[in-house]
Amino acid sequence: MKNIIEFLKKNIVPIMFIIICSICVPISGFSVTYMINEVMTRLTRNAFLILSLLIPIMAGMGLNFGMTLGAMAGEIAIVLVSDWQIWGIPAIVLACIFSIPISILLGLFCGKMLNMAKSREMVTSYIISFFMNGIYMLLMLYAMGPIIPIKHTSIKLPRGYGIRNTVSMLNNRQCIDNALAFSVGGVKIPVLTLLIIAAMCLFIIWFRKTKLGQDMRAVGQDMEVARSAGIDVEKTRIIAMVISTVMAGFGMVLYVQNLSSFSTYSSHSNVGMFAIAALLVGGASVDKASIGNVFLGVILFHTLFIVAPTVGTKITGDSMVGEYFRVFISYAVITIALIMYEIKKRQQKSNAGKLLAEAQNKEEQ
Amino acid sequence: MANNNAPLLEMKNIQKSFYGNQVLNDINITLNEGDVLGLCGENGAGKTTLMKILFGMEEIAETGGYGGEICFNGEKVDFKSPFDALNAGIGMVHQEFSLIPGFTATENILLNREPLKRNVISEVFGDRLNTLNYNEMTGRAENAIEKMGFKIDPKMVIADMPVGHKQFTEIARELSKENLRLLILDEPTAVLTESEADALLQSIKSMSERGVAVIFVTHRLEEIMTVCNKVVVMRDGLVVMDTRAEDTDVKKITKAMVGRDVESVDNKSVGTDETAETIMSIKNLWVDMPGETVRNVSLDVKKGEILGIGGLAGQGKLGVPNGIMGLYEAGGTVVFKGNEIPLNSPRKCLDSNIAFVSEDRRGVGLLLDETLEWNIAFPAMQIQNKFLKKLFGGLIKWRDEKAIKEVTDKYIDELQIKCTSSKQKAKELSGGNQQKICLAKSFALEPEFLFASEPTRGIDVGAKSLVLEALRKLNKEKGVTVVVISSELEELRGVCDRIAIVSGGEVAGILPASKSSEEFGQLMVSKVI
Numbered sequence: 001m002k003n004i005i006e007f008l009k010k011n012i013v014p015i016m017f018i019i020i021c022s023i024c025v026p027i028s029g030f031s032v033t034y035m036i037n038e039v040m041t042r043l044t045r046n047a048f049l050i051l052s053l054l055i056p057i058m059a060g061m062g063l064n065f066g067m068t069l070g071a072m073a074g075e076i077a078i079v080l081v082s083d084w085q086i087w088g089i090p091a092i093v094l095a096c097i098f099s100i101p102i103s104i105l106l107g108l109f110c111g112k113m114l115n116m117a118k119s120r121e122m123v124t125s126y127i128i129s130f131f132m133n134g135i136y137m138l139l140m141l142y143a144m145g146p147i148i149p150i151k152h153t154s155i156k157l158p159r160g161y162g163i164r165n166t167v168s169m170l171n172n173r174q175c176i177d178n179a180l181a182f183s184v185g186g187v188k189i190p191v192l193t194l195l196i197i198a199a200m201c202l203f204i205i206w207f208r209k210t211k212l213g214q215d216m217r218a219v220g221q222d223m224e225v226a227r228s229a230g231i232d233v234e235k236t237r238i239i240a241m242v243i244s245t246v247m248a249g250f251g252m253v254l255y256v257q258n259l260s261s262f263s264t265y266s267s268h269s270n271v272g273m274f275a276i277a278a279l280l281v282g283g284a285s286v287d288k289a290s291i292g293n294v295f296l297g298v299i300l301f302h303t304l305f306i307v308a309p310t311v312g313t314k315i316t317g318d319s320m321v322g323e324y325f326r327v328f329i330s331y332a333v334i335t336i337a338l339i340m341y342e343i344k345k346r347q348q349k350s351n352a353g354k355l356l357a358e359a360q361n362k363e364e365q
Numbered sequence: 366m367a368n369n370n371a372p373l374l375e376m377k378n379i380q381k382s383f384y385g386n387q388v389l390n391d392i393n394i395t396l397n398e399g400d401v402l403g404l405c406g407e408n409g410a411g412k413t414t415l416m417k418i419l420f421g422m423e424e425i426a427e428t429g430g431y432g433g434e435i436c437f438n439g440e441k442v443d444f445k446s447p448f449d450a451l452n453a454g455i456g457m458v459h460q461e462f463s464l465i466p467g468f469t470a471t472e473n474i475l476l477n478r479e480p481l482k483r484n485v486i487s488e489v490f491g492d493r494l495n496t497l498n499y500n501e502m503t504g505r506a507e508n509a510i511e512k513m514g515f516k517i518d519p520k521m522v523i524a525d526m527p528v529g530h531k532q533f534t535e536i537a538r539e540l541s542k543e544n545l546r547l548l549i550l551d552e553p554t555a556v557l558t559e560s561e562a563d564a565l566l567q568s569i570k571s572m573s574e575r576g577v578a579v580i581f582v583t584h585r586l587e588e589i590m591t592v593c594n595k596v597v598v599m600r601d602g603l604v605v606m607d608t609r610a611e612d613t614d615v616k617k618i619t620k621a622m623v624g625r626d627v628e629s630v631d632n633k634s635v636g637t638d639e640t641a642e643t644i645m646s647i648k649n650l651w652v653d654m655p656g657e658t659v660r661n662v663s664l665d666v667k668k669g670e671i672l673g674i675g676g677l678a679g680q681g682k683l684g685v686p687n688g689i690m691g692l693y694e695a696g697g698t699v700v701f702k703g704n705e706i707p708l709n710s711p712r713k714c715l716d717s718n719i720a721f722v723s724e725d726r727r728g729v730g731l732l733l734d735e736t737l738e739w740n741i742a743f744p745a746m747q748i749q750n751k752f753l754k755k756l757f758g759g760l761i762k763w764r765d766e767k768a769i770k771e772v773t774d775k776y777i778d779e780l781q782i783k784c785t786s787s788k789q790k791a792k793e794l795s796g797g798n799q800q801k802i803c804l805a806k807s808f809a810l811e812p813e814f815l816f817a818s819e820p821t822r823g824i825d826v827g828a829k830s831l832v833l834e835a836l837r838k839l840n841k842e843k844g845v846t847v848v849v850i851s852s853e854l855e856e857l858r859g860v861c862d863r864i865a866i867v868s869g870g871e872v873a874g875i876l877p878a879s880k881s882s883e884e885f886g887q888l889m890v891s892k893v894i
Contacts, residue, residue, distance in 0.1 A: 206496070209496045209497055209499075210487075210493065210494050210495060210496050210497070211479060211481055211492070211493045211494070211495050211496075211497065212493040212494055214472070214479060214497055215477070215493070217465075217467070217468070218465050218468065218476060218477070221465045221466055221467045221468070222463075222464075222465050222466065224463070225463045225464060225465055225476075226465070226476075226477075228447070228463050229463075229476040229477040230448060230477045231476075231477050350694060356651040356652075356653055356658065356660060356696070357651055357696045359651075359660065360649060360651055360660065360661050360697075
């Protein structure tokens with residue numbers, strides 16, 4: 001009985017979502033095939049991005065709100081590749097390659113900043129992402145054109161410089177998703193994308209067994225002990241940030257090829273927020289996350305996303321209510337997860353006191 | 366030894382001072398291969414500083430280095446960091462665990478020294494992407510555990526281990542280093558159960574048989590007698606006893622540790638009036654203060670007395686006032702003047718007219734960036750609405766700057782606080798004068814009952830006697846009941862009427878201050894855990 005309560009306590013967020021989903025899905029009236037298809041699409045679209053969050057958590061740096069930086073790098077690369085009129089899989093590969101140096105630079109910057117703000121990584125990375133957003137906008141609005149040549153009019157703003165609100169990659173639409181894809185009972189299985197995600201998972205599993213991975217786990221649990229054992233704590237943390245940022249860049253490219261267009265000035269922020277919310281819905285916490293959390297989270301969170309507008313319409317007659325709720329819920333999830341993390345830490349601390357009182361009681365008996 | 370006549374370790378004329386405060390004076394220690402040296406002494410005797418010098422801890426260099434020379438293995442050495450010491454073959458097990466809680470014993474034993482396997486990716490991106498060789502790791506860890514002679518589960522995660530096993534994991538980590546010649550154990554048995562401690566002593570013996578020298582710092586004197594062949598006792602930064610173990614016994618060591626041979630204490634106290642009423646009664650107090658855990662303290666404080674609480678560091682004496690005043694989580698009952706004081710609530714204590722001078726001067730005691738006036742008047746203003754002018758019938762309260770200045774100047778004068786003016790910032794004063802400000806602050810509350818925790822820690826002799834005199838005066842003239850907590854027994858014997866000794870988180874005994882140091886010394890080590 002105690003175990004069951006303990007289990008429920010630990011997994012309260014995923015359980016809540018399972019309950020909400022199991023109520024909402026029947027109300028929405030969607031067919032099973034439609035649901036599976038949609039979930040599959042969103043799984044392949046988002047999983048890579050969420051996986052990029054795992055390594056900083058391992059290194060004890062919490063939820064990497066700075067993954068937005070990687071997403072920005074991915075977007076810059078896509079804009080350039082689209083302008084050069086390169087299409088198909090080569091375009092995606094090129095965009096990935098192009099995002100790497102930008103991601104590395106941003107990751108180094110972010111890592112250095114976070115080293116100066118130890119134990120306040122999350123709020124710092126969150127604010128850094130706002131700050132970099134400003135620089136990114138400056139680049140997209142004014143530098144693209146006069147400084148970085150942009151030729152194609154479908155990308156450029158009508159005024160002659162700057163990038164349009166939406167960049168379309170229609171010609172690259174789902175070129176990876178469609179490669180090797182087949183359909184089972186009306187459900188499209190994007191084999192290549194799944195293979196890429198699987199490779200990524202394998203990389204993370206392998207990475208945990210490397211010396212660097214071991215060092216990151218050590219640094220993540222106790223920086224001082226790691227330092228006294230001779231591990232270069234600062235460098236290890238920066239590497240964790242760089243890897244995460246580069247992976248987020250790749251994830252963004254994959255994300256955009258699936259959607260085939262993105263809104264230049266806002267999608268990176270949304271992507272960051274939803275990735276973190278999804279990971280938390282999957283049962284991860286600030287200091288612990290697994291690949292299983294990623295997939296469970298992406299399925300639960302996006303199931304709710306899919307059905308929310310329809311359920312909203314059915315219940316209140318207004319589709320905007322559902323829309324409102326899904327944004328509201330993702331913030332709520334993050335807030336709850338952060339608070340629960342703090343509560344858990346406090347509880348562990350006060351346990352020591354309880355033990356002392358118990359020891360005294362025992363002695364008296 | 367056979368091929369090399371020089372001793373393994375020679376420390377010659379070691380001296381060390383912190384900010385002009387001499388803490389080590391002309392220390393000489395010689396150690397041969399396989400020797401087990403028992404190092405003991407009261408807190409503040411300089412044991413830890415000496416070990417830090419030997420181990421090359423950074424804080425030694427940061428505070429101006431040390432005098433004298435250290436020869437290890439026949440060569441003169443000057444360790445710049447613990448890593449130099451480790452490379453030379455010195456290992457140290459600290460009092461605080463330095464283990465990664467989520468790692469297994471194996472992972473901790475080989476932390477940052479893991480055997481690796483090369484792979485294609487690491488050829489390109491560098492050695493840190495080599496994968497760990499788990500089989501080899503297990504082998505080496507098991508090997509080290511076997512050497513140690515106490516069985517711990519190499520696969521168990523540290524967080525799930527009983528505390529004693531954590532200690533053994535640390536020892537196994539040192540033993541897994543192939544070049545280990547000298548192992549420093551800083552109070553290793555403090556956290557062990559009796560059988561574990563016996564096992565540790567066994568493993569020290571077997572290390573010594575294999576030629577590893579051990580320096581064993583402990584308060585448990587019986588252990589020294591069991592396992593050591595040499596004993597060094599330190600007091601006030603001096604070696605007061607350096608002998609072979611068979612030439613001494615626990616009693617002699619205790620005497621060397623705590624007492625001057627001549628009873629030189631100048632105690633002005635008249636003794637406790639046994640008929641006086643009990644002003645504070647503490648029952649079954651426990652306090653979760655890290656490093657100073659109180660387990661089960663029951664104590665009655667008589668009205669108008671000066672009670673001392675003494676004991677070795679880490680045994681819980683500091684936890685008593687901190688727990689009662691609500692700074693750390695506590696349980697049990699505390700009755701003050703017939704009313705029970707709720708624990709874990711500092712305000713309630715202060716409201717019942719109990720004041721506290723914290724041992725953490727800079728953290729709890731002072732507003733470092735504020736003026737002396739503020740520091741002295743602040744608690745009285747907050748708690749008792751003193752130094753406030755009321756306007757509009759108390760609707761708005763105004764600081765009475767004049768009264769604040771007056772009271773500050775009074776205490777500056779009374780306690781001879783050296784400062785440029787009452788507007789000076791607290792952080793600009795020296796340690797001794799800061800301590801006087803802390804006292805003045807609590808005096809300004811005009812308490813009925815005062816806890817003074819380590820009131821003389823880290824201040825010079827002149828300031829010390831002034832502080833103690835001020836406490837005594839407060840007690841005599843205002844009739845305030847004072848409880849002084851201090852590691853320095855002689856100081857307590859000088860100022861207190863009765864002294865309670867806390868050992869192992871419990872009161873080991875209460876004696877009048879006139880009893881001999883030896884008796885107190887025996888109480889101090891009686892329940893050590």
